[in-house]
Amino acid sequence: MQVGLHALGIGAGARRPVIDAVATAAESGGFATLWSGEHVVMVDDGSSRYPYSADGRIAVPAAADWLDPVVGLSFIAAATSTIGLATGVLLLPEHNPIVVAKQAASLDLLSGGRLTLGVGVGWSREEFDALGVPFERRASRTEEYVAAMRTVWRDDVASFDGEFVRFDSVRVNPKPTRAAAIPIVFGGNSDSALRRAAAHGDGWYGFNLDDVGHVTDRVGFLRAQCREIGRDFAQLRVAVALRDPRPGDVPKLAELGLDELVIVDGPPEDPALAAEWVAALAGRWLPAT
Numbered sequence: 001m002q003v004g005l006h007a008l009g010i011g012a013g014a015r016r017p018v019i020d021a022v023a024t025a026a027e028s029g030g031f032a033t034l035w036s037g038e039h040v041v042m043v044d045d046g047s048s049r050y051p052y053s054a055d056g057r058i059a060v061p062a063a064a065d066w067l068d069p070v071v072g073l074s075f076i077a078a079a080t081s082t083i084g085l086a087t088g089v090l091l092l093p094e095h096n097p098i099v100v101a102k103q104a105a106s107l108d109l110l111s112g113g114r115l116t117l118g119v120g121v122g123w124s125r126e127e128f129d130a131l132g133v134p135f136e137r138r139a140s141r142t143e144e145y146v147a148a149m150r151t152v153w154r155d156d157v158a159s160f161d162g163e164f165v166r167f168d169s170v171r172v173n174p175k176p177t178r179a180a181a182i183p184i185v186f187g188g189n190s191d192s193a194l195r196r197a198a199a200h201g202d203g204w205y206g207f208n209l210d211d212v213g214h215v216t217d218r219v220g221f222l223r224a225q226c227r228e229i230g231r232d233f234a235q236l237r238v239a240v241a242l243r244d245p246r247p248g249d250v251p252k253l254a255e256l257g258l259d260e261l262v263i264v265d266g267p268p269e270d271p272a273l274a275a276e277w278v279a280a281l282a283g284r285w286l287p288a289t
Contacts, residue, residue, distance in 0.1 A: 002032035021274035113177030203237035
């Protein structure tokens, strides 16, 4: 099982010197992937419940800098050469799927085929309202957007006729570097999110799960969904981030068939301290794998 790092794009991790220092140290230190999430809009006093904490509130202050993940990962790609890049997650129904397809393919090409596109349906009604996107049926919109994106990645001249997106005989270039296109990993911990991952995804990214028991339950549900639709669970790439991980959790997670444990942490403000910070994380987590 590999270990990834979800640390860049927010707060101190939105600063170019910190991005460069953390990215290069993570690559040389043996981390598999650098993950970066998204919120286009944050609000001070929203009523929407955050689904990844016990109190229903997101830990990131509304006033914090939060980079667009595709832009941020482009800078990470330029500072590195081998480490994986992943959105964790991009809120796909908030975007035009053709634009996202082009941005993702551009990043995948420039990075040498290192991108995994993690997508989610979103949870903040206030964010959708601000963007003028219907909050209702966002899951169906996401599934259709994924199909439309795969269409333009696959076909030189692409057409699509869906409920939420339609286009006829268009060319969208560049194409992704890999013949199998960019892996799309679905986020979310709910039953419905896992059904989407099994039915439509190349993987699943579980975020802020309580503990190994919670992971065991969710992976078991995902396996059951794969069996139900006749899909091989081994086809999915599964990554999880725990709320309070411990090195002793690593062998238990590996036994569940996980591909990656993602460590969520915030980098130091001073880029001169980044290498030492990454080295301490590597010393704590990488020997356990």
